[in-house]
Amino acid sequence: MEIPDEPDDILGLGIYRRIKTVTEISPDFKKFVNNLNENILLSTDYYDFMIKFKDENFEVTREIENPTIIIKIKIEEFFKIMEKRTSMVFSFLKGKMKFKKGLTKLFKVYKLFGNILS
Amino acid sequence: MKKLVGCDKLLESSEKHDIIKESLIKIVGEQWYSDFPEELLIYSYDMTENDPSLPEFVVMPRTSEEIQKILKFANETKTPVVPFISGNNVGGLTIPLKGGIVVDLKRMDSILHFNEDDMYVIIEPGVTFGHLHAFLEKTNYRYCYPFAPPFTSVIANALLDGLNNLSLRHGSMNEWINGIEAILPNGDLVKIGTCCAWGDNYDLWWSRNPMPDLLGLFTSWQGMTGIVTKMAVQVWPRRPIRDWRIVLSFNVEETYKFVKTLTHLEILNDILFMSIETVKMIAGVPYGKAKYLEGEPRWVCLLDFSANTKLEYEAKLDMINTAFKKLKEVDPKANMTNLDVMEKFYGKKVGDIKNLPVTIGPMLEYGGLTWMGTYMTTKTEAVVNGIKTAFDLIDKYRFEKCLYSRSMKGHHYFAFRFLLRFSKLQEGETERMQKLQEELFNSLFELGAFPYKTPARFAKQILKRADPNWVNLLKTIKSTIDPNGIMNPGRWGLE
Ligand SMILES: Cc1cc2nc3c(=O)[nH]c(=O)nc-3n(C[C@H](O)[C@H](O)[C@H](O)COP(=O)(O)OP(=O)(O)OC[C@H]3O[C@@H](n4cnc5c(N)ncnc54)[C@H](O)[C@@H]3O)c2cc1C
Secondary structure (H helix, E strand, O other), rough: OOOOOOOOOOHHHHHHHHHHHHHHHOHHHHHHOOOOOEEEEEOOOOOEEEEEOOOOEEEEOOOOOOOEEEEEOOOHHHHHHHHHOHHHHHHHHHOOOOEOOHHHHHHHHHHHHHHHOO | OOOOOHHHHHHHHHHHHHHHHHHHHHHHHHHHEEEOOOHHHOOOOOOOOOEEEEEOOEEEEOOHHHHHHHHHHHHHOOEEEEEOOOOOOOOEEEEEEOOOOEEEEEOOOOOOEEEOOOEEEEEEOOOEHHHHHHHHHHEEEOOOOOOOOOOOEHHHHHOOOOOOOOOOHHOHHHHHHEEEEEOOOOEEEEEEEOOHHHHHHHHHHHOOOOOOHHHOOOOOOOOOEEEEEEEEEEEEEOOOOEEEEEEEEOOOOHHHHHHHHHHHHHOOOEEEEEEHHHHHHHHHHOOOOOOOOOOOOOEEEEEEEEOOOOHHHHHHHHHHHHHHHHHHHHHHOEEEHHHHHHHHHHHHHHHHHHHHHOOOOOHHOOOEEEEEEEEEEOOHHHHHHHHHHHHHHHHHHHOOOOEEEEHHHHHHHEEEEEEEEEOOOOHHHHHHHHHHHHHHHHHHHHHOOOOOOOOOOHHHHOOOOOOOOHHHHHHHHHHHHHOOOOOOOOOHHHH
16 A cells, blocks of 8 residues: 555544554554545534545545545544544434445445544 | 854964863863864754854763862863753753853763652752653652653753643742752852751752742853752652543634633643644644644643542543533534544654653754743733734744643743744755744733743843843842853853
8 A cells, every 4th residue: 555645634634644553553454445445525523524545545635526425523523432432333323423425335434434433 | 054153262272272171181081071073063053043153172070079170160261161961952052152161961960869758859960851750750759841852951941940741730840949059150069958057968958948049049040150060859749640631622712711710720730722733743744734724723732630539530520521611612613532532643742742751753853943932921812912923923934833832830820932843954944033033032022921041142132121120130140159251151141
């Protein structure tokens, strides 16, 4: 996997580093993201940004184009999941994490964020 | 690099040079003396934008007696002396403005005594924050740590009125000094504090009260009145539970009010109020790229607290949560999380805030680091106005807006500072930084911000603006203690 430049925005930088760290420590996760080929738009109450997975590369950017999955979530909810005050499934069921596009790819999203946020 | 002051002097006075060399070698031994240009160069500059200037000699004494001899000799020959430990003061304070002898105190690195009952440690000047931390880890006591690298000196920072992660509780570092041993410019050895009565008994260095407090003859004097050779510094019981919270917010006034509310509850060890750029810098965003971007939280507060029991911890957390809820009512997108979450996202560099003293690499990687570091009033208008003024100026000169501020002594005053990275390798950048610093100083001084670890060029301007009677008293004290003006000449705008 080619390592792109780090993003300069605070959310993108965090997500980028987290994906990088988890791919370094988990061969399974690395294999998973290498085959992901999705453009995930994270729409937060701070701002929107995209995680693009393509051909074993990934990029985190604020340039929004052709999302295949759109997730809407507040940063507060994000922190709650990280702090284990709630779970992704619970957030989803309570409508605090919403799919605006790509609901059929729920499993992929669950695996991706399950690893990033765990 | 600019032409080094001191070079001409070195060539002109070779006879005097030889005499001084011989005498210094006699005192410290050949091994601990140098006048090699390569070694002198190291002592001629620091990381800041301050102009370099060469010393003529460097010595590394080991004992108070050797220092007595060095100062006596320097006084007789009217040779300038600059005390030095690691030169990390971020103010150009060890640059030998008038050449002379640099007295490097690194070899005096013993922790001489630990009095557990009265809770203090007696140390020598070369003892670093790293040393002291390692020593105290084996006890139930703690000291306090600045954001500085672990190889910097505790004594130097205490003498400079430094600030650190217990300053919210206890104020600046000079307030925790019980007593000192110091060598005056004429070579006399003096003891200040209760040790004036029982100096040889390390168990009786327990306070500087009740007697006229002469410590002020040495604190914030930047080595202009003598060399401190021993210091008793207070330590405190370490609490078993310690935790941190990070608050991200958007509204400057409301965030500052939140800071104030928390300080008045008296439950925290420390509270930092930073801009997002500072967090990016700490996280390792390269120089020039630590910028605020649309939509990001603008401010970040770091709350450090500790407790003896789970119950105390929960009560404190409850108070923090309540204060945060109030902030959220007026700054709805504000969020709070813990440091572990931040560490997970941004890596060890951010998590290391828990492990002070550490070297915050991204601050030092680019060859240039300086600050506009001040102590100022806590008044909301002054702080908010100060941030706006400073940000406009930093923008004008195209540097990064890294605010790193802290409430001091229960919010009796405020440490208001901007960390400024720059690159010395880039043509014109040092000069640009000098101009920015000049403007920052002028604007912030007007708002009631007094630069600490005051660089010489600001000190000169302060002397022009300060009460003339204060200036006269300062000059009288200096000329009484150091009539030949040998100690770190040029500092504080005094020759
Ligand atoms: C990245 C970075 C972050 C920092 N963050 C902080 C911070 O958060 N808070 C803070 O307070 N500081 C901070 N500092 C500053 C720094 O830690 C202190 O100023 C430092 O601890 C002083 O130690 P030093 O070894 O550098 O002293 P030096 O720079 O060698 O000496 C400092 C001054 O004291 C004089 N002096 C030294 N020894 C003696 C002596 N024995 N007797 C008399 N005078 C003496 C010198 O002549 C000079 O004027 C930071 C520095 C860096 C590089």
